[in-house]
Amino acid sequence: MPFDRQARLETLHLMKPRCRVCARALRTTMDNFVDRLCMDHDKSSTTTEAVLGRICIGIQDALEDRLRLTMWSRWEPYPSHLSSEQHWWWKRMMIFSDMCRISFDYLWHLVIPHIIDSPVVPVARVREIEFCTAQYYGYWHCAYVITLQDGSFYVFDPTGVQFGPQWPLLAPLDVYEFRMHRPWQFRVFQVGHYYETRERDDSHEALIKSRFKSWDLVRFKLGILPRVEEEE
């Protein structure tokens, strides 16, 4: 069943304020409604998951800025009847829709220094994964699986919000995996594999290069980036 604009709108009408890391509905005064973070993932939390969640937010925000430069038309037209909270989520659902594969092109530059080589999170390895979604049959979706040094697994899904606010940005693999339609094909790659090896036509190549020219914006957004090589 195609997950179209109308289906996305219907998802929004069911929504409550949610944590943008784990997608849990915010309920108590301990939750941070302003930044859309539950108490477990708020800035005051120092757990590994919370710290990793903040890194993932920075990377997702950088991706959003990047897409906004070239995909701005996706932000219009706004449905006029949405609340400001719904509006915030609607923009993200639209800007990230169908962008999961392209996000691999953008994000390997950021995933390597900020997650794989993170000085603050004990990461063992990260893989790009591609799978058929369980909830939206026919949609192949891409994300990252992060293995921590203690052997735990997390899924970092930078574009999952395209399916609605109920999709987490970061979740333990056992929490996330019901979204994967297991009997179908499931692919795993090293980070950067997709960017390095997939076939692309000239127009797509030119588009990617044009996007990479503004990595200064990404550096600024993250505020913690070491120097990143420009693509020319």
Ligand SMILES: [Zn+2]
């Ligand atoms: Zn949370």
